[in-house]
Amino acid sequence: MPTATYDKIATTTLSSANATITFSSIAASWTDLRLVFVVSSTSTATNFQVQFNSDTAANYSSTYLNGNGTAASSGKNTSATNIQFTDVTATSTTVPQMYTMDIFSYAGSTYKTALGTSSQDYNGSGSSASIVGLWRSTSAITSITLKTSGAPTFSIGTTATLYGILKA
C-alpha cells in the first residue's frame, strides 16, 4: 500500500476576529509544509505576514512578483522581521482572499525557503502575486504565526490549514 504523503496537521476557523493565527508544536515528521488560508481582514489597509518560531528579529527576506490588473512589478524586502505576502495597498474586508505557502525542508538544518502565492481578486480590483521568502535560521520550524500588518485583525470565518507533505 502506498505511503500517505499529504496530511492535514491542523486547521483553524476563526469564530471571532483575532490579530494572529498560530500553529505550534509542529512535529518534524514530514518533509515539507504547506499552508493554505482563506482570509479577510477588518481593515483594507493591511498585508499578511508570516513568522517562524516566534522569531521577531530581522532574519527574513523576500522577493515578490506582483500583478495588479494593470501592470506587473517585482520588488524585495530585506532584513525584515517577517515574510510579507504582498505589497498591495488595499485588501478587502468583504471578499475573502486566498494565500498559500510551501515551506521546503522545514525540519532541516539549513536556512528555510518558502514559496508563497497571493490570490486577491475583487471583481474589478485586486492582485495576484508570487513570493519567495527566506528565513535565515538553521532551526527546525516548530511554529508558524500568521499576522496582519498594523492594527487590523483577521475577520470571523478566516480559515487556515497546515498540511504536512512526506517524501515518497
Add this chain to the structure above:
Amino acid sequence: MATYTLISSNVLSSSAASVTFSSIPSTYTDLVLRISARDTNTGAIIGSATFTFNGSSGSLYSITKLIGDGSAASSSRRSSITSDEFYYPGANAGMSTNTFGSAEIYIPSYTASQNKPFSTFAVTENNSTTAGNSEIDAWANLYRDTAAISSIAINAYVTFAIGSSFYLYGI
C-alpha cells in the same frame, strides 16, 4: 491520515469539447484540479479553456492575471464574466507537436458559505524563441457565490486533444 485523494479523473481517449466533474462530495477541505491539455485547433498557438462551477453561467467570475510570455511580464483583469478560464496550447504550426500545457486550479474552502477565492497556475513551454509561444500564468480568481462547489464543467477552446488529462483531487 492521507488527505490527498483522487476524486475523479478523465484521460481522453478521443477528442472532446468538454469535461465535467459532477457530484463532488463536500467531505474535503480543498479541491485541486490538475490538467494536462492541448487543443486540436490549428489556428491557435495558445487558446483559452473556460470553466464554470455548479452550472453557473451568470456574471459571477473575475480574474486578476499575471502573465510572463518569455519576453515580458504583464497584468490584466477580467471582471463580471460568465466563466473562468485558463490558457493551454493549440495545434497551430508554431506549437510543436505533442506539446501539452499544464494547469493547476486550487480551490480552498470550496464548501464554505462565502465567495470563493482560488488560484490558477498554468504553463505552456514550447522551445520557441518567439514571445507568446510559451507562457506562465499565475492568476487570482474569484467566484462570487456562497454555495458549495459540487460540479466543475470545463469547455475547450475548440476541442481537447486525445491524451488530455484531468484529475480532480480532494484534500
